[in-house]
Amino acid sequence: MGNPLPVIICDDSRLARKHMERALAPWNLAITHANHGLEALEAIRAGKGELLFLDLNMPMMDGYEVLERIRSQDLPVLTIVVSGDIQPEAHARVRNLGALDFIQKPINIEHLSRSLHAFGLLEEVTAATPASASASEPILTGTTSNSPIEQALALSGHYQELANVAMGQAAGLLAELMNTFIELPIPSVKLVEAGELEMAMQQSISQSSFTTVCQGFIAPGISGEALLILNGAQPDQLAQLLNHHGEINAQVERELTMEIAAVLIGAFLNGLGQQLDLNFSQSSPKMLDALPRRGNLTRTGQPDRILSIDISYRIEGLALSCDLLLLFTEDSLPKLNELASHLS
Structure with missing residues (x-):
């Protein structure tokens, strides 16, 4: 069977690393995990990786920077990017930086196998090789706690990876609509008190440079609100991005704002739902000039916690930014936790 091929899996999501490791189970590999780009570069220099599976959106050093370092320092590693960013421009950029291939999250095993064999990277081993990931890095499922809040906290990494994939799908649609490149962040997932959230929302609504769109959503056992906050949205910029020609009045500006909101909110929820x-x-979107009634997200008289997923899209070359905030009620946590834990 020969010596195992040294492979590095670089992703800030522990769940994503374990999914990648499971996908690679049919091959004879010695796998090293890296939490971010700097760790991946250290592992490459230490001789732990002839092949690198690389995420793009990571703290400290993202995937683009890693590819630039590999090329500029002539490091001995072949790289396949694995990311939720489906923008064609993202694919083109990583290939120009030397990546062999781009595999979209969630991982398609057939695509992975085709890619590895196309580049002659691996030979399949016998069927006796276990087809499961090692137990070296266990994943918390959050199912041992009786508290939905504690379960949600334990599953925060799962929610971040879910948001990462859904975020990439939404950015892909927005980039296609606007014919531009969307800079993607690392999603922020946390549980917040209703009062803390209301203060933050009130601050954004009160600022004249911010435009906020609100849209409710439901699924079996789940309900919440989506907020899209546009910062620095000028009518002429919106018209240019959405290829609108003609007069821009208050009604047209409102319609352009609603169109962006529909794309981002709808695409994100679709990616999450898949x-x-x-x-x-989804309910009809509406411009938010005042806070929604407290009962929309909380139970009156109770200090509810809200699961918040915050994503800040940046449009390359423009001052315009889009902050997408997904808010799930505390009553939604049991169902969400159940579904998210199955990802393990």
């Missing part, structure tokens, strides 16, 4: 096997129903 991963959780859910169909989200």
Whole structure:
């Protein structure tokens, strides 16, 4: 069978690394995990990786920077990018930086196998090789706690990876619509008190440079609100991005804002629903000039916690930014936790 090929899996999501490791189980590999780009470069220099599977959106050093370092320092490693960013421009950029291939999250095993064999990287081993990931890095499922809040905290890495994939799908649609490149962040997932959230929302609504769109959504056992906050949105920029020609009045500006909101919110919920096997129903979007009624997200008189997923899209070359905030009620946590834990 020969010596195992040294492979590095670089992703800030522990769940994503384990999914990648499981996908690679049919091959004879010696796998090293890296939490971010700097760790991956250290592992390459230490001789731990002839092949690198690389995420793009990571703290400290992202995938683009890693590829630039590999090329500039002539490091001895072949790289395949594995990312939720489906923008054609992202694919083109990583290939120009030397990546052999781009595999979209969630991982398609057939695509992975075709890629590895196309480049002659690996030979399949016998069927006796275990087809499961090693137990070296266990994943918390959050199922041992009786508290939905504690379960959600334990599953925060799962929610971040779910958001990462859904975020990439939404950015892909927005980039296609606007014919531009969307800079993707690392999603922020946390549990917040209702009062803390209301203060932050009130601050954004009160600022004249911010435009906020609100849209409710439901699925079996799940409900919440999506907020899209546009910062620095000028009517002429919106018209240019959405290829609108003609007069721009208040009604047209409103319609352009609603169009961006529909794309981002709808695409994100669709991407999230596909991963959780859910169909989200959405209410009509509306401009938010005042806070929604407290009952929309909280139970009156109770200090509810809200699961918040915060994503800040940046449009390359423009001052315009889009902050997408997904807010799930505390009553939604049991169902969400159940579905998210199955990803393990």
